[in-house]
Amino acid sequence: MQDHQLYQQILGIAAPWHVERVELCLEGGEVHVYLDHDPLANWACLECGTPSPLYDHDEKRCWRHLDTCQYRTILHAQAPRTRCGKHGVRVVRVPWAEPHSHFTALFERLAIDWLQAASQQAVADRLGLSWDEVHGIMQRAVRRGLARREREMIGYLGVDEKSFRKGHKYLTVVSDLSRGRVLYVAEDRKQSSLDGFWPTLTEEQKAWIQGVALDMWDPYVRSLRAHLPQAEEKMVFDKFHVSKHLGEAVDKVRRQEHKELRAEGDERLKGTKFDWLKGRDRFDLGEWREFCRLRRSNLRTSRAWALKEQAMKLWDFKYPKAAQNHFAWWYRWAAHSRLAPMIEKAKMLKNHLQNILTYLIHKITNATSESINSKIQWIKYTARGFRNVDNLKNAIYFHCGDLDLVPRPT
Numbered sequence: 001m002q003d004h005q006l007y008q009q010i011l012g013i014a015a016p017w018h019v020e021r022v023e024l025c026l027e028g029g030e031v032h033v034y035l036d037h038d039p040l041a042n043w044a045c046l047e048c049g050t051p052s053p054l055y056d057h058d059e060k061r062c063w064r065h066l067d068t069c070q071y072r073t074i075l076h077a078q079a080p081r082t083r084c085g086k087h088g089v090r091v092v093r094v095p096w097a098e099p100h101s102h103f104t105a106l107f108e109r110l111a112i113d114w115l116q117a118a119s120q121q122a123v124a125d126r127l128g129l130s131w132d133e134v135h136g137i138m139q140r141a142v143r144r145g146l147a148r149r150e151r152e153m154i155g156y157l158g159v160d161e162k163s164f165r166k167g168h169k170y171l172t173v174v175s176d177l178s179r180g181r182v183l184y185v186a187e188d189r190k191q192s193s194l195d196g197f198w199p200t201l202t203e204e205q206k207a208w209i210q211g212v213a214l215d216m217w218d219p220y221v222r223s224l225r226a227h228l229p230q231a232e233e234k235m236v237f238d239k240f241h242v243s244k245h246l247g248e249a250v251d252k253v254r255r256q257e258h259k260e261l262r263a264e265g266d267e268r269l270k271g272t273k274f275d276w277l278k279g280r281d282r283f284d285l286g287e288w289r290e291f292c293r294l295r296r297s298n299l300r301t302s303r304a305w306a307l308k309e310q311a312m313k314l315w316d317f318k319y320p321k322a323a324q325n326h327f328a329w330w331y332r333w334a335a336h337s338r339l340a341p342m343i344e345k346a347k348m349l350k351n352h353l354q355n356i357l358t359y360l361i362h363k364i365t366n367a368t369s370e371s372i373n374s375k376i377q378w379i380k381y382t383a384r385g386f387r388n389v390d391n392l393k394n395a396i397y398f399h400c401g402d403l404d405l406v407p408r409p410t
C-alpha cells in the first residue's frame, strides 16, 4: 500500500476527496498530507445544502490532525467555493473539520476528551496548543453543546452566585438541581444577570418549574418575581446561605467578646473561631467535650451559637405551622438577646420567613448541586488562563453543563 492510500484510509477520506501526496518532514517531526478532490459537477451549499456548481477555490488552508506516531500531522487542502442561487458564493464544508476550525474534527474530539479529564495547562502542554487554541476548542464545543440541548421540562432550579478574582467579581449560575448540571452562566449578580436566563426557556418550561433555591439576594428575587409565574410559592431561600449569615453574626459576637475578655487577661476564646462555625460532625469526641464546656458557659458567644443552632432547626419541621411557631419563639428570644449582630439577622430572617419555609414543601437547597460546586472550585483553581470572564463561563458550561460537546465528522 502506498503512503497516500494508507493516509486516505486512516483519515477516512472518501470521494470526491482523496490524498494527493504525503510529505514526511523528519527534522520538523511533521507529516504533511495534501488533499485534493475529483472534478465534481456540484457541491452542497454551506447554508442550505442545495447542490450548486463550483465557482472557484478558497485559499490554501491547513488543519491539524491526530499525530501519526508522534509526528504532528497536518492536512492541507483548498476548499471549493460554490455559487448557490440563494446564498451566493460560499466555501463548502469539508468533511474532516467544522467551519472556521484549524483542527480536524477527530483532533478536536481528542482535545475535548483530554480537557474533560485534565487541566487546560496540561492539555495545552501535551498537545502543543496555545491558550487561544485551547479556548477556541472549548468555545466551539460549548456552542455545539448548547445548540444541541433539547427543551426538557425542569422541575427544580438553583440560582447561585460564584465569586472569582478573590471575591471582587461574581458570576450568576443557574443549575438544574435534579440533574446536577449548569443551565446558564452570566456575569455579575445583578437582576439583569439573572434576567438573561428566562428568555432561554419556553412558557411551558417556565410553568413546569416547581421551585427555585436561591440566596436572600434582592436582585435575584426581583428577577424571579418579574419572570416566573407564581414566584412567591416557588422561591426557596437556601438553607446554607441562611446558616452562613447566622455564622457571620456568631463570629461578630465572638470577636467583640474576645477583645473584651482579652483586656482582662481571659484567653478562653482564643483560637476558637472555627469551633463556633463548624458542625458537630466535624469535631472528634475529645474536641467536642472541650467545646461543650465552652458553649455551656455564660459567654455571649455561646448564647449566639445556641441561637444559631435553634434557628437551623426550622429545616427539620414537617409542617409549616409548627415551623412558624418555632420561629415566633426563636424570634422573641433573639430580639431580647441583647446581641446586636443576632438581632440584625433575626430581622432579616423574619422578613424572608415565608420563602424560608417554602423549603418544607420543596425540600431543595443549593447544596443539591454539590458536584457542580466542587467542579467550579476545580475550574477556578486550574484557571490560570482565564484572561477574560468569557473563558471562565465557557469552562463552566464545558465541565458542568452535561453537554454533548464533540464534533461529528460529516
Ligand SMILES: [Zn+2]
Binding pocket: 045, 046, 047, 048, 049, 050, 084, 085, 086, 087, 088
Ligand atoms: Zn444556499
